[in-house]
Amino acid sequence: MTLQKLINQIRKKKSFLCVGLDVDLTKVPSHLLQTEDPIFEFNKAIIDATHSFAVAYKPNTAFYEAYGVKGWQSLAKTITYINENHPDIFTIADAKRGDIGNTSAMYAKAFFNDLQFDSVTVAPYMGKDSVEPFLAFEDKITILLALTSNAGAFDFQTQMVNNEELYKKVLQTSLMWENSQNLMYVVGATKAEYLKEIRKIVPNHFLLVPGVGAQGGSLDEVCEYGLNADNGLLINSSRGIIYVSNSTDFAEKAREEAQKLQQQMEKWVR
Amino acid sequence: MTLQKLINQIRKKKSFLCVGLDVDLTKVPSHLLQTEDPIFEFNKAIIDATHSFAVAYKPNTAFYEAYGVKGWQSLAKTITYINENHPDIFTIADAKRGDIGNTSAMYAKAFFNDLQFDSVTVAPYMGKDSVEPFLAFEDKITILLALTSNAGAFDFQTQMVNNEELYKKVLQTSLMWENSQNLMYVVGATKAEYLKEIRKIVPNHFLLVPGVGAQGGSLDEVCEYGLNADNGLLINSSRGIIYVSNSTDFAEKAREEAQKLQQQMEKWVR
Numbered sequence: 001m002t003l004q005k006l007i008n009q010i011r012k013k014k015s016f017l018c019v020g021l022d023v024d025l026t027k028v029p030s031h032l033l034q035t036e037d038p039i040f041e042f043n044k045a046i047i048d049a050t051h052s053f054a055v056a057y058k059p060n061t062a063f064y065e066a067y068g069v070k071g072w073q074s075l076a077k078t079i080t081y082i083n084e085n086h087p088d089i090f091t092i093a094d095a096k097r098g099d100i101g102n103t104s105a106m107y108a109k110a111f112f113n114d115l116q117f118d119s120v121t122v123a124p125y126m127g128k129d130s131v132e133p134f135l136a137f138e139d140k141i142t143i144l145l146a147l148t149s150n151a152g153a154f155d156f157q158t159q160m161v162n163n164e165e166l167y168k169k170v171l172q173t174s175l176m177w178e179n180s181q182n183l184m185y186v187v188g189a190t191k192a193e194y195l196k197e198i199r200k201i202v203p204n205h206f207l208l209v210p211g212v213g214a215q216g217g218s219l220d221e222v223c224e225y226g227l228n229a230d231n232g233l234l235i236n237s238s239r240g241i242i243y244v245s246n247s248t249d250f251a252e253k254a255r256e257e258a259q260k261l262q263q264q265m266e267k268w269v270r
Numbered sequence: 271m272t273l274q275k276l277i278n279q280i281r282k283k284k285s286f287l288c289v290g291l292d293v294d295l296t297k298v299p300s301h302l303l304q305t306e307d308p309i310f311e312f313n314k315a316i317i318d319a320t321h322s323f324a325v326a327y328k329p330n331t332a333f334y335e336a337y338g339v340k341g342w343q344s345l346a347k348t349i350t351y352i353n354e355n356h357p358d359i360f361t362i363a364d365a366k367r368g369d370i371g372n373t374s375a376m377y378a379k380a381f382f383n384d385l386q387f388d389s390v391t392v393a394p395y396m397g398k399d400s401v402e403p404f405l406a407f408e409d410k411i412t413i414l415l416a417l418t419s420n421a422g423a424f425d426f427q428t429q430m431v432n433n434e435e436l437y438k439k440v441l442q443t444s445l446m447w448e449n450s451q452n453l454m455y456v457v458g459a460t461k462a463e464y465l466k467e468i469r470k471i472v473p474n475h476f477l478l479v480p481g482v483g484a485q486g487g488s489l490d491e492v493c494e495y496g497l498n499a500d501n502g503l504l505i506n507s508s509r510g511i512i513y514v515s516n517s518t519d520f521a522e523k524a525r526e527e528a529q530k531l532q533q534q535m536e537k538w539v540r
Contacts, residue, residue: 022373062373065380072342098393099366100420103292103332110335123368125395125415127422145395150370152397155443156436161429166436173425 001118003141003206003230006090009055010231014269015262018056018092018208020238021046021078022063029246039067039074042250044081046242049251051086053262056234058092058208079115090234091118092208096145098123098130105133112137119143121186121208124170128177135179141206142183146171146198149188149211171201184208187226189217189235195225203228210236212261219261223268231270237261271388273411273476273500276360279325280501284539285532288326288362288478290508291316291348292333299516309337309344312520314351316512319521321356323532326504328362328478349385360504361388362478366415368393368400375403382407389413391456391478394440398447405449411476412453416441416468419458419481441471454478457496459487459505465495473498480506482531489531493538501540507531 010016023039032038047057059078064071082089097107097120104122111120112134119141122131134142147157147167157167174183187198189211198207207226211217212235219235226233237257245253280286293309302308317327329348334341352359367377367390374392381390382404389411392401404412417427417437427437444453457468459481468477477496481487482505489505496503507527515523 024376060369060373060376062367062369062376062380066376066384068380068384069339069342069346071380073339076339094369096367096369096393096396097332099330099332099364100418103330106294106330106332106336110332110338110341114336114338123366123393123395125393125426126366126418126420127425127427129420129422131422148370148396150396150399152399152401155397156395156431156440157397159431159436159439161426161431161436166426166429166431169429170426 001090002139005088006055007230009088009090010269013053013055013262014266015053015055016231016233016235016265016269017054017258017261018058018234018236019046019050019054019241019258020094020210020236021057021059021242022238024063025067027243027246029248029250031248037074037077039064039071040077040081043074043078045251046254047082047086049255050241050258051089053258054089056090056092057082058094058236060094076115079117083116092143093117093120096121096123098126100126101129101133104130108134108137112140119184121145124174131174132178135177135182138179138182140182143208144170144174144183144185146185147187147191147194149190149217153188168197168201171198175202186210189222192218192221192225195222199225199228204230204232206232206234208234208236212237212240219264223265227268227270229270235265271360272409275358276325277500279358279360280539283323283325283532284536285323285325286501286503286505286535286539287324287528287531288328288504288506289316289320289324289511289528290364290480290506291327291329291512292508294333295337297513297516299518299520301518307344307347309334309341310347310351313348315521316524317352317356319525320511320528321359323528324359326360326362327352328364328506330364346385349387353386362413363387363390366391366393368396370396371399371403374400378404378407382410389454391415394444401444402448405447405452408449408452410452413478414440414444414453414455416455417457417461417464419460419487423458438467438471441468445472456480459492462488462491462495465492469495469498474500474502476502476504478504478506482507482510489534493535497538497540499540505535
């Protein structure tokens with residue numbers, strides 16, 4: 001999916017909502033546990049219930065790998081289901097990968113070719129040659145961690161490197177990489193005031209913003225400081241949507257929460 | 271496996287060799303491609319041929335994920351094969367994971383509980399709460415990226431943060447984390463001169479050193495600057511061992527290369 005198609009979808013649905021599919025079997029409704037693939041059945045129900053209000057889905061690979069081969073199968077079935085039934089949806093493998101060049105190329109192959117995701121999240125610590133193999137896929141998007149939403153972000157990301165914070169150095173450096181127009185950036189919503197600074201460095205790129213809701217970030221603040229002419233935001237909610245109910249009405253409740261967020265976003269969409 | 275058992279194995283085998291199992295199907299001998307699980311068959315042959323000279327095996331997860339569900343199955347079979355047939359071998363999931371706390375806990379579950387690896391490599395960018403869920407497994411080892419062997423290491427890792435390089439800040443900070451005695455660190459062999467500095471900060475921890483051989487690092491230099499009283503080194507070779515031959519003699523040739531490295535290590539073992 002091209003960036004322009006994503007922007008069109010945002011305008012059509014009046015939403016830049018991304019739903020995080022972080023499926024923990026200890027939290028899904030018990031009636032699903034008797035099905036052959038509870039993770040997939042859960043995702044399918046959530047997707048069917050929320051896709052009118054969301055432009056993107058983001059499975060976090062950790063929640064699938066924790067269940068081994070079966071989990072990886074559920075991930076494959078989920079992305080195939082989205083691509084076949086909702087081709088207008090932007091898909092994100094939240095994998096936070098990154099390794100030396102030939103190894104990152106294998107990760108890119110895993111998520112872009114084998115699983116057919118539109119994008120993957122990547123960690124910056126190993127630098128240019130660990131990210132460029134992802135960017136080499138010109139019709140795919142690489143989403144680089146910049147400033148994350150957790151407490152540990154202050155351990156290194158906000159440390160001063162030559163008079164500026166490390167995350168700013170990451171943003172600036174990444175702009176010089178081949179195909180950097182295909183980058184997006186992860187920026188935690190719990191630090192909305194940082195968005196103003198970030199927009200000075202990357203005015204045109206999309207930002208993937210986790211941390212609204214369960215992690216405490218304010219949607220309106222994120223919009224105020226983060227929106228650009230293309231909208232330029234994907235705001236993610238995981239637990240705040242998918243775990244509202246753990247009964248048979250879980251999908252209906254998820255739909256209601258997704259709709260609430262879409263309604264809050266509507267006034268901001270450009 | 272406890273650290274003391276690993277140290278005992280190093281002394282017994284007079285080797286601190288780690289063999290990287292980075293299986294690329296375009297590089298394995300063609301006669302294996304007709305088997306049901308070529309990746310596993312390749313690994314099994316390499317392990318059977320080299321285990322007398324190696325104390326650790328390190329599959330890099332990228333090379334398995336690139337083949338989807340089947341690849342993850344090959345990874346699971348490989349680790350099970352090692353644990354069942356060579357319980358004296360230390361196993362490393364080279365996965366370079368790292369995410370917010372509850373998500374890192376799922377990754378830890380994937381590699382420590384589900385796959386039963388002894389250790390996993392972890393990226394530091396997201397800080398303390400992204401690493402501690404791994405360290406919470408007290409009988410497992412968490413291997414933190416410090417200074418990697420690729421060119422991109424100079425993009426951020428060697429940048430100055432308050433008058434010291436970022437990788438030193440990572441080392442120092444990580445020592446304050448819960449269960450930090452269970453940390454090892456990735457340090458690229460292509461930068462052997464850095465090992466002296468690194469040993470000032472972490473004199474007692476093990477270092478996992480990739481980049482000897484194919485990536486250009488010198489084994490003797492790494493030993494000179496990196497060894498400590500427990501030996502404290504795992505030196506990895508992947509391509510330099512597993513891809514010497516792509517004919518039916520691949521395992522025999524791998525054995526010869528592993529033996530050569532073991533013989534170079536022998537004089538250094540303490």
